[in-house]
Amino acid sequence: MLTAPHPNEGHRPLFAAKDINDFYLQHCPKIFPQDGSPFAPVANLVKSLNGPKYDGEYLHNIVREKLGETRLDQTLTNVVIPTFDIKQLQPRIFSSYEVQYNPFQNALLSDICIGTSAAPTYLPAHQFEIKNSTGEVKEFHLIDGGVAANNPTLVAMSEVAKEINRESSDFFHIKPNDYARFQVLSLGTGSQNPEEKYPAHKAAKWGVLGWLTSEHSSPLIDVFMQASSDMVDFHLATVFRALYSEHSYLRIQDDTLSGAVTSVDISTKENLENLVKLGEELLKKPVSRVNLETGKFEPVDQGTNEEALI
Numbered sequence: 001m002l003t004a005p006h007p008n009e010g011h012r013p014l015f016a017a018k019d020i021n022d023f024y025l026q027h028c029p030k031i032f033p034q035d036g037s038p039f040a041p042v043a044n045l046v047k048s049l050n051g052p053k054y055d056g057e058y059l060h061n062i063v064r065e066k067l068g069e070t071r072l073d074q075t076l077t078n079v080v081i082p083t084f085d086i087k088q089l090q091p092r093i094f095s096s097y098e099v100q101y102n103p104f105q106n107a108l109l110s111d112i113c114i115g116t117s118a119a120p121t122y123l124p125a126h127q128f129e130i131k132n133s134t135g136e137v138k139e140f141h142l143i144d145g146g147v148a149a150n151n152p153t154l155v156a157m158s159e160v161a162k163e164i165n166r167e168s169s170d171f172f173h174i175k176p177n178d179y180a181r182f183q184v185l186s187l188g189t190g191s192q193n194p195e196e197k198y199p200a201h202k203a204a205k206w207g208v209l210g211w212l213t214s215e216h217s218s219p220l221i222d223v224f225m226q227a228s229s230d231m232v233d234f235h236l237a238t239v240f241r242a243l244y245s246e247h248s249y250l251r252i253q254d255d256t257l258s259g260a261v262t263s264v265d266i267s268t269k270e271n272l273e274n275l276v277k278l279g280e281e282l283l284k285k286p287v288s289r290v291n292l293e294t295g296k297f298e299p300v301d302q303g304t305n306e307e308a309l310i
Contacts, residue, residue: 003075004067004109013076014066021276028267031059041216049209053265056123060114067110073099075109080156082145083116086125091148092140095159097168103132107140115142121218122265151229153186153236179245184236185309188253190278191226192262198222217263230295237290251289252305254282255297283309 001023004014015023032054035043047053072079072094081094094112099105107130115126120143129139149155161176174181198219203210211220233251240249260271261278283306286299302308 001066003077003079004070005074005076007068025272027062028272032265032267034268052124053122063113064110070109072096072106072109072112080159081112081116082149082152082155083142084145084148085141086143087141092142093155097159097163104130104138116145118142119144119264120221146225149228150225151232153184154232179240179243179248182248184249186251190254190257193256193258233290234292238292250308252282253297254278
């Protein structure tokens, strides 16, 4: 929504960055409605065995309302959005760089957003089709892009590297491995303190149901998502360090979270406000880099995240 054009002022974005918090505060409780009854845990478990936890109708409606008929080639800046096609068992990367080469990339932004937000067990998979100028039709059967690229930084850099190899005028005189010329900002969504997650003595007793529903979460999904994200950060931190370009890569992430703020879908007013507060506090924290031995973020002597963004 930060890159979709405003319907009345096409040169301006649909949302300014400062408006995003209000959007989530307003709509999250309706996207992820909470059941406050004492029987909610049992009801949620039964529901998760028969379908996604949420029907996604409100999310789909609000996304379609806001984005309308806007397509990928109409974004105000270049975007790269990962999804995963469960019918083809292949990642589907929607890239505004690729639209000119592949018309099947030019989907409605609403379809792309609904597809890439369809987290397994939480929201339903999304199907749509695109027809090209000759009448050929291609189907997409999408779920959350996080299953393939929970940290999409490497995907974005790969798209830029492809454009450099094509000698795009946007990247004149830059080589694909000239990381000192890159400025990469990677924003994490927070993760639980790794010392507080799933102990082996509990996981040793889990079957299929346990791996999908234990600890008020979905451990199997958590593991895959966290591993995917961390491996990208490990790779990029190593490469930028090896090429003496550490200053070109800024990862802002809080890996010390605990309690309700680590949840995917607890959308109470209190929890959403706590998330806003955590984000504001994260700006004041020192720039940190992942320790390749421990996997934890450690401060470096480069000021605060807020200062690094200026």
